[in-house]
Amino acid sequence: MVADSKGKSDISLARTFASSTFAACFAEICTIPLDTAKVRLQLQKSAVAGDGVALPKYRGMLGTVATIAREEGLAALWKGIVPGLHRQRVFGGLRIGLYEPVKNLYVGSDFVGDVPLTKKILAALTTGAVGIAVANPTDLVKVRLQAEGKLPAGVPRRYSGALNAYSTILRQEGVGALWTGIGPNIARNAIINAAELASYDQVKETILKIPGFTDNVVTHLFAGLGAGFFAVCIGSPVDVVKSRMMGDSTYKNTLDCFIKTLKNDGPLAFYKGFIPNFGRLGSWNVIMFLTLEQAKKFVRSLESSRA
Numbered sequence: 001m002v003a004d005s006k007g008k009s010d011i012s013l014a015r016t017f018a019s020s021t022f023a024a025c026f027a028e029i030c031t032i033p034l035d036t037a038k039v040r041l042q043l044q045k046s047a048v049a050g051d052g053v054a055l056p057k058y059r060g061m062l063g064t065v066a067t068i069a070r071e072e073g074l075a076a077l078w079k080g081i082v083p084g085l086h087r088q089r090v091f092g093g094l095r096i097g098l099y100e101p102v103k104n105l106y107v108g109s110d111f112v113g114d115v116p117l118t119k120k121i122l123a124a125l126t127t128g129a130v131g132i133a134v135a136n137p138t139d140l141v142k143v144r145l146q147a148e149g150k151l152p153a154g155v156p157r158r159y160s161g162a163l164n165a166y167s168t169i170l171r172q173e174g175v176g177a178l179w180t181g182i183g184p185n186i187a188r189n190a191i192i193n194a195a196e197l198a199s200y201d202q203v204k205e206t207i208l209k210i211p212g213f214t215d216n217v218v219t220h221l222f223a224g225l226g227a228g229f230f231a232v233c234i235g236s237p238v239d240v241v242k243s244r245m246m247g248d249s250t251y252k253n254t255l256d257c258f259i260k261t262l263k264n265d266g267p268l269a270f271y272k273g274f275i276p277n278f279g280r281l282g283s284w285n286v287i288m289f290l291t292l293e294q295a296k297k298f299v300r301s302l303e304s305s306r307a
Contacts, residue, residue: 015296016097019299020093026291030284034065036076037058040068042243060275071149082162083138083139083162090134090138094134095131095197099123099124102126127193127197137166140179144247147243185242187238195227199230203226204219221286228284232274236270236277241270
């Protein structure tokens with residue numbers, strides 16, 4: 001992905017983690033309005049029988065963004081940015097920063113040649129699962145803040161901010177509540193991480209074998225778009241279940257949420273918000289990988305100048 005063709009990282013783990021965290025946070029800041037739109041679309045439920053004339057409040061990615069901005073103000077599009085950055089500092093750093101070391105662990109120190117795709121997928125599944133197991137509380141708070149729309153006059157908001165959300169959940173629901181949705185969240189993030197990192201790694205490796213292509217911004221752009229597309233296609237169903245479980249505490253467990261969503265809203269509900277999700281993940285991956293590659297290039301130049 002961001003190492004040489006043999007899969008060996010050429011900068012330290014600490015600098016890799018720092019570069020990964022910086023890239024993930026920068027991408028989060030740039031794309032969180034699309035993520036807010038995605039969450040609102042996923043949590044929007046179909047009209048029940050007898051209420052068929054009711055039109056959905058949110059329609060499409062741009063329509064959702066416009067509705068939120070008009071009713072709640074532009075700042076509402078960045079709801080959840082604080083826990084979002086908390087999440088990326090932990091989850092982004094772990095899943096991306098540990099990918100190369102874990103991949104090298106799976107292939108062995110004496111391995112020579114292109115790393116098999118199966119090893120790349122296994123490494124990304126591992127780092128995605130480990131990362132979100134640690135960062136789940138930040139994800140929960142981010143989704144709950146994003147899910148809260150415009151409230152009627154006189155109705156107080158559920159949480160005044162990220163820190164208040166953490167303390168309120170701890171006080172009212174207990175420590176375990178911070179890991180609500182951990183099952184679908186591990187599944188989602190392990191799968192999406194594999195789709196993102198392994199596909200970026202593989203697409204970049206393939207492009208670099210084509211005459212005329214070099215390890216530059218154009219290659220990173222195409223590989224990042226490919227990573228985002230694969231991630232959305234594969235991860236949308238678990239992403240919808242995760243968002244609904246975190247945004248609505250009435251679901252008993254992952255299976256209950258899946259069955260109720262399928263029964264009440266149909267199979268297409270699992271791809272609700274697909275366009276904003278791709279817009280978000282596609283742009284997030286492009287921004288993150290472009291930033292990551294440049295950050296690591298900068299770190300290499302610093303290390304070279306000190307050598």
